[in-house]
Amino acid sequence: MATVTTKTGQAVDRLVLDSMLRRRMFYTPSFEIYGGVSGLYDYGPPGTALIANLTDLWRKHFVLEEDMLEVDTTMLTPHEILKTSGHVDKFADWMCKDPKTGEIFRADHLVEEVLEARLKGDKEARGQKVVVDEEKEAKKKKKAAKETKAVKLDDAVVKEYEEVLAQIDNYGGPELEEIITKYDIRNPTTDGKVQPPVSFNLMFQTSIGPSSNMPGYLRPETAQGQFLNFQKLLEFNQQSMPFASAAIGKSFRNEISPRAGLLRVRWQEAPRFAGVKDVEMSLLNRDVQLSGSTEVTKMTIGKAVETGLVDNETLGYFLVRIQQYLLKLGVDPTKLRFRQHMANEMAHYATDCWDAELQTSYGWIECVGCADRSAYDLTVHKNKTGAPLVVRETRAEPLRIEEWQVDIEKKKFGPRFKKDSKTVEAAVDALSQELREKLSLDLEQSGKIEIDVEGVGSGKIELEKDLIKIEKRTRVENVREYTPNVIEPSFGIGRILYSMIEHVYWSRAGDEARGVLSFPPVIAPTKVLLVPLSTHQSFKPLTERLSSKLRRLGVSSRVDDSSASIGKRYARNDELGTPFGVTVDFQSVKDSTFTLRDRDSTKQVRAGEEDILNALKSLVEGDETWEDVRQRLPEFTGQDVE
Missing domain, CATH: 3.30.930.10 (Bira Bifunctional Protein; Domain 2)
Incomplete structure (x- = not known):
């Protein structure tokens, strides 16, 4: 952890x-x-x-x-x-099994968990501060697990463990099996031995x-x-x-x-x-x-x-x-x-x-x-299906290429090789330029050549001059044909979501139970909390009007008109990450001014309805920061909402 x-x-x-x-x-x-x-x-x-x-x-x-x-x-x-x-063949991870309990582990994660637990025990034994993973400890106690002992390790062993953990993503099944055996890696819950890693398609x-x-x-x-x-x-x-x-x-x-x-x-x-x-x-x-x-x-x-x-x-x-x-x-x-x-x-x-x-x-x-x-990917699918998964571009200048070209006498080729003719022809087409040059000399000198053709006869066939011709010619290319390379960014939304939540999570000083999620306004689930000061009927028309105007601006809002104190209402919406709050009070009824509260600083400004709505739109769309708004709208300190 x-x-x-x-x-x-x-x-x-x-x-x-x-x-x-x-x-x-x-x-x-x-x-x-x-x-x-x-x-x-x-x-x-x-x-x-x-x-x-x-x-x-x-x-x-x-x-x-x-x-x-x-x-x-x-x-x-x-x-x-x-x-x-x-x-189908390669999309796999290595897993190992506890034969007594049937529990399945991803092998590299098991190694990480056990070695990190031992390093934690080593730190405890050396008197170093260790933050306890309470969730994991609770699970262990529930399952009557063997608790990690504070055991001091040799410095050389600590170094080995750290090196293994640094390279953990590079290990395949055989290497993981060797590590599990060498360091006696066991089921952390039961202390039971696990079987060697096997490949598991995902x-x-x-x-x-x-x-x-x-x-x-x-x-x-x-x-x-x-x-x-x-x-x-x-x-x-x-x-x-x-x-x-x-x-x-x-x-x-x-x-x-x-x-x-x-x-x-x-x-x-x-x-x-x-x-x-x-x-x-x-x-x-x-x-x-x-x-x-x-x-x-x-x-x-x-x-x-x-x-x-x-x-x-x-x-x-x-x-x-x-x-x-x-x-x-x-x-x-x-x-x-x-x-x-x-x-x-x-x-x-x-x-x-x-x-x-x-x-x-x-x-x-x-x-x-x-x-x-x-x-x-484009190459393997092109080769499998024959589909033209290529790019063809007209060249600005024609390209002249000297190369050894092969001509096959197809009228004789078919009767000679019958059902194998396509296989032989494919083998001829696959000949490299270097080999074609050598074979052209052989053909000129001896009147025949020998090439390798897998799956036909003994694997080698002879071709005489009347079946094949190999000559050096100049080819003019007006079109460039190529298979493009691909860069693929791939995003795991669930992982990003959780990690980002941890990064924006904090709690108020002196009130650790009061969590705050400081989502940037652009991604916050709800952008604005509308808070009537009380259930007084005069507040309802103003709240409904603000809500309607915010909807037209494309700004999501939520009304909390419960009987809880205004501080508690803001606090529970801080947990939801709502970045801004608008309070409707008796002064609002008189002059259509409202307070606008910032989630993170809890600071407030007060202004007329249009100024508040314009500020919210610019804040949510990222055109202004809270400090920008504070500079141009009057600060409000007359109401304790905490």
Whole structure:
């Protein structure tokens, strides 16, 4: 467990925060009246509104600002597509099982949990301060678990553990098995031994159609639908490159042992790179991780691309855009880093990949992946189907190419090889330029050549001069044809949501039970709380008028006219992250002036109705800050709402 503090320096109490989020129905366990299912959650009204606002900001930040083509593709995917893409064979994690209890663990997470617990015990034994994970301790006691003992470890063992944890994402099944054996990693709850790790495919399998004769899967990623529609998107974009497509939707992964709340519910030159090249980023590269360290390097993205740390400008550009988006959500920049995938961790389709990770009380959480998929996906689907998933561009100047070309005498070729003729012809077409040059000499000297053809006869066949001709010729290319490379940023909304909530959560000094969620106004579920001072009938018309005008301005509001004190009403809406409050009082009835309250500072200003409404609109849309409003509207101190 990581020790994470709020902006007021308090340690994040995950139990208190989680209780508040469930009580205020940001989210709730799915099927709870039936006992619930681990890892499945439903979002309540504020959670749903928050996700909608996150998505809306994402759409503006990426789709609109980057001129992306948005698509919505099906969630069901036939087996053949995911077999071709490599997901059927390679989309897997390593799991291990406690044979006595049947409990399943993701192997790398089990290693992390046990080694981190031992390091915690070592710190306790050395008299160092340790923040207790109360949630985990409560679960252990409930299950009569063996508690972590405060045992001092040798310095060399501590160093080994830290190095293993730094490299944990680079280990495959054999390495994890070796670590589990070497350090006697056991079930943390029962202390029982676990079986060696085995590969577990993360996709949900299903059948498509009523006859169940077409095997398929719930999509593990939203990307494949975009690759398969590449040719149509290119045509829609008037054959212009580069272009970007985007998709918003659920992907489905059968996570191993889901236990962490919402965390586990997923070109080479950039024209706009010059505008972001001086943006500084916190980068954790693979070499540092392999050395057993997790120390980040701060550098500009321009320097990272120039030195080859980040693969290319397009990848670098989107890493910056991801960072900018996360900061707009209110993410703490000191708790944000970009970690490069190590060789064994890299997805089968990626040539480089960086994860935007956010630090939380669970540790560093991967929230956004940004992969350079090169031309992998388009190439495999093109090869499988023959569909022209390529770009054709007219060259400004014709390109003259000297090459060795092969002519086949098809009238003789068919009768000679019969059913194998296509296989032999494909083998001939696949001959490299170097081999064609050599074979042309053999053909001239001996009148025949020998080539390798897998699956035909002995694997070698002879071709005589009357069947084949190999000559050096000049070919003129007026059109350039190529398969483009793809950069894929992929956002996990549930993970971003929870991590961001931890970053904006804090409590009032001297009142730790009173939580505040400092959502930026643009993503807050409700923007304005309308608070009549009392239930006096004269306030109702004013409240209704304000509510109506705010709706017309596109600003979401909520009325709290309960009998609770005005301070309590504001306090419970601070828990919901409502950034602004408008109080309707007896002075409002006289002159249509209202107080406007800021959630974080609790400061207030007072002005006429139109000034208040204009201020709210500009605050919510990000055109002004609270300090801007305070500078131009009179401060109000005559009412204690705390």
